[in-house]
Amino acid sequence: MGTWLEPQDGDLDVLEGKQALVLGYGNQGRAFALNLRDSGLFENVRVWVRPGGPSYSRAESDGFEVVDETDLGTSDLLLCLLPDAVHEEVLGRLVEPRLRASGRRAGLCVAHGFSLVSSSLGERVRRAPWGDVVLVAPVAPGEEVRSAFLEGRGVPAYVGVWRDESGEALRLARALGHALGFSRAGMLKASIRDEVVVDLFGEQAVVCGGVEWLVRRAFDTLVQAGYSPEMAFLECVHQLKYLAELVHRNGLEGMRDRVSEVAYYGALTRGPRVIDSQVARTMAEILDEIESGAFQKELQSIEVRELSTRREGEDGLIERTGREVRERIFRGNRHHV
Numbered sequence: 626m627g628t629w630l631e632p633q634d635g636d637l638d639v640l641e642g643k644q645a646l647v648l649g650y651g652n653q654g655r656a657f658a659l660n661l662r663d664s665g666l667f668e669n670v671r672v673w674v675r676p677g678g679p680s681y682s683r684a685e686s687d688g689f690e691v692v693d694e695t696d697l698g699t700s701d702l703l704l705c706l707l708p709d710a711v712h713e714e715v716l717g718r719l720v721e722p723r724l725r726a727s728g729r730r731a732g733l734c735v736a737h738g739f740s741l742v743s744s745s746l747g748e749r750v751r752r753a754p755w756g757d758v759v760l761v762a763p764v765a766p767g768e769e770v771r772s773a774f775l776e777g778r779g780v781p782a783y784v785g786v787w788r789d790e791s792g793e794a795l796r797l798a799r800a801l802g803h804a805l806g807f808s809r810a811g812m813l814k815a816s817i818r819d820e821v822v823v824d825l826f827g828e829q830a831v832v833c834g835g836v837e838w839l840v841r842r843a844f845d846t847l848v849q850a851g852y853s854p855e856m857a858f859l860e861c862v863h864q865l866k867y868l869a870e871l872v873h874r875n876g877l878e879g880m881r882d883r884v885s886e887v888a889y890y891g892a893l894t895r896g897p898r899v900i901d902s903q904v905a906r907t908m909a910e911i912l913d914e915i916e917s918g919a920f921q922k923e924l925q926s927i928e929v930r931e932l933s934t935r936r937e938g939e940d941g942l943i944e945r946t947g948r949e950v951r952e953r954i955f956r957g958n959r960h961h962v
């Protein structure tokens with residue numbers, strides 16, 4: 626069983642007088658920066674983004690001091706919310722020399738352990754000028770991290786330690802999780818390696834890869850059998866949101882209790898035929914590729930965004946139908962508010 630971490634007396638003391646510097650102002654960067662600032666637990670929260678990009682003006686208009694490269698060595702706590710593929714480059718090439726020059730030692734927090742376990746960054750941050758290196762990984766997109774915080778809620782998060790230089794790294798991780806609002810929902814203790822493996826596996830097998838291909842295959846099956854793309858889209862893609870919400874709120878059994886008897890029976894008898902033992906074997910292979918590092922190695926040799934652009938053109942029907950259906954639903958709903 627996992628271990629849920631509760632904030633302990635004195636945890637927040639480790640944040641006292643700390644200046645936080647958030648690197649990146651995208652999905653998670655914006656949510657982290659705003660939540661940390663609103664927590665009131667830091668001396669100040671500043672942001673670094675590359676100049677000229679869309680994040681720059683957004684961070685400024687949210688009222689942050691946006692520092693430039695020369696200020697990268699002036700904080701004692703860095704939160705790296707950049708895409709995983711650029712962590713090593715930015716922390717190693719831009720931040721580290723400036724920390725050395727300033728004589729500071731900086732703690733580091735990441736929201737996903739990928740760059741620590743899959744690049745030389747992991748070894749590099751085990752030495753000065755780095756201090757404690759921790760993981761605080763929300764299990765939710767940035768928008769939800771922020772909106773939950775504003776509503777007095779939180780999202781669950783994995784919390785862990787990569788390097789305990791001060792002997793207080795777990796305290797730091799818990800305090801950060803608390804400041805970000807995650808202790809309201811639950812902070813699960815995790816090793817960095819486990820967080821990376823389960824995150825990659827979950828997104829490949831279920832939430833991104835598995836679900837996407839399940840709905841694509843189902844959509845194609847109906848369309849190839851002569852049913853309209855609109856009906857195929859409504860049944861196999863559009864409905865997913867409602868079912869996901871039922872599962873999110875009530876669990877799998879709770880979801881089944883809330884659908885019709887026909888749907889319940891179909892789910893019990895046809896579900897395991899669709900997701901059969903061959904799928905389970907494939908999932909085990911995929912887990913093995915992640916655990917062995919083969920997936921991570923493959924990723925390093927690929928330009929990911931080029932692949933996704935090429936694919937979009939190939940499967941136009943489901944996308945085109947989706948756009949039309951969404952446009953119609955949103956237009957109709959707007960007239961009724």
Ligand SMILES: NC(=O)c1ccc[n+]([C@@H]2O[C@H](COP(=O)([O-])OP(=O)(O)OC[C@H]3O[C@@H](n4cnc5c(N)ncnc54)[C@H](OP(=O)(O)O)[C@@H]3O)[C@@H](O)[C@H]2O)c1
Pocket residue numbers: 649650651652653654674675677678679680681705706707708709711715735736737762763764765766767
């Ligand atoms: N997205 C999620 O749901 C999620 C959930 C949990 C954990 N995480 C983790 O959170 C971290 C951040 O992910 P994210 O999805 O928030 O990232 P993201 O939105 O893709 O990050 C975009 C930010 O990074 C900047 N950036 C991009 N490439 C850069 C480069 N080469 N040099 C300097 N800055 C660059 C962008 O600046 P410009 O505007 O100038 O391009 C922007 O400020 C990752 O470690 C990720 O694994 C994400």
